[in-house]
Amino acid sequence: MEQIDWIVLIGTLLFIVLYGTYKARGSKNVTDYLKGGNEAKWWTIGLSVMATQASAITFLSTPGQAFHDGMGFVQFYFGLPIAMVVICLVFIPIYHRLKVFTAYEYLEGRFDLKTRTLTAILFLIQRGLAAGITIFAPAIILSAVLGWNLIQLNIIIGVLVIIYTVSGGTKAVSVTQKQQMAVIFGGMMIAFLLILNYLPLDISFSKALDIAGANGKMEVLDFSFDFDNRYTFWSGIIGGSFLALSYFGTDQSQVQRYLSGSSVKQSQMGLIFNGLLKVPMQFFILLVGVMVFVFYQFNASPLHFNPAAVNDVMNSSYAQEYEALEAEKQRLDTQLSEKQISYAQTTNPEEQEMLMEEIQIINITEDELRVQSKELIKKANPNAETNDKDYVFIHFILNNLPRGLIGLLLAVILSAAMSSTASELNALGSTTAIDLYKRNVQGRDEKHYVSASRWFTLLWGLIAIGVACVANLFDNLIQLVNIIGSIFYGNVLGIFLLAFFIKFVKSRATFLAAIVTQLIVIYIWWIDLMPYLWLNLVGCLLVMGIAALLQLLLPKKT
Incomplete structure (x- = not known):
């Protein structure tokens, strides 16, 4: 990296951190700190929701996924627009009517405190792990490629996020995510145009697509019911819908984004905006990866993209x-x-x-x-680690982009890591403060609970850095995050669907069913019985079926 790259990289990241801290200063009460004063407009909500999901893993792993396997991964997102419509019609009106700070508050009124606490703890476990991975993912790759110290990089990313998330809460997360998405969209578009420009003069965009298609990279749809294939139309529509319903409807890192809306309509429009834009965005990111494949049809590519692994064998x-x-x-x-x-x-x-x-x-x-x-x-x-999918795009950036743009693309990757991690820490802090601390330590003033939220956010930030420092690289980072979510999300979604729609099921049956279901889902994943996307559907149906059965079999309380 040249001096201009360092200037672009450091300048971009510092601007985002300082801007977020400045814009969100002065939170006086819990509503200001955890819901941004309910001032967010639909475009802020939509971009914030998108930035929360689009971590650095998206921009590192997805192009590499397309380079090796083609466009089929986009099917993973086919269920997302369906989920957005359901959440807009069912979840958002209930959350806004009850004026909750977290999604899990609703469960205490419908069931009881222990069900609310269990669901909140399930969220804290999986999201706490995911927060560490969203820091670790870019750190492990950048450290391997650039020779930076892994532990120091984990700490730097984590500390930058902690600064503005702890100081400004939800509003700081939302306003910085608009800047981060601008950097991300701009950087990816520039990279795409440069790849096309680097192709030989005889190769138009249509010919590049022909080359990719002839090598099986443009096979978008797979209508088979093959369980050995993780990404099919059906797994995306069915399993993806349940994963998206769980993630956007019950995961506090996403719920908190639209709870900050100034009205029900603004929150709904923000989610619809995300639903309309998300699939095309993922298609475009995959297309960048396919164009990298075409680029390497005319230019030499490494035998293995992970330099650390190559160094081991050499x-x-x-x-x-x-x-x-x-x-x-x-x-x-x-x-x-x-x-x-x-x-x-x-x-x-x-x-x-x-x-x-x-x-x-x-x-x-x-x-x-x-x-x-x-x-x-x-x-x-x-x-x-022999799987080098996560290293394909960063290798292309460092070896082919002009000076200055390398710094911009690295800023894209780190901005995505920061935006996603900020939402997760914000949600982890608010869930711990509201669902666990405030529920059991009552009678304090607003200033006390704002302070507690800040301290819990800081604590989860330190935990995330710790997880990042001890994590190991998995098969493919974007899959790892989705696997962790799929293990827990189906169960949590089933609990919420029971609460919304199946009124005869009471708290004791739901609580027992949730524990049994979580153990079964973990076992199914452990023995690799099915592709992980289907765990969302299985977990949801299991908890609902077991709870309904237990409600009929358990003796009635007098």
């Missing part, structure tokens, strides 16, 4: 074998570039078809070389 007895694979990869890169240029220049359909078959064979051979490289890395270091 310092082992398997170095010569790995170098032989790299030499073969370089030979294939030269062949591939020549064939692609010939394909772009010819207008003969038969010749185009023949060339494309040869290109596909080269890409398949290259994939086989990548598999062999991973096997060597594992032999050199059994603990090494």
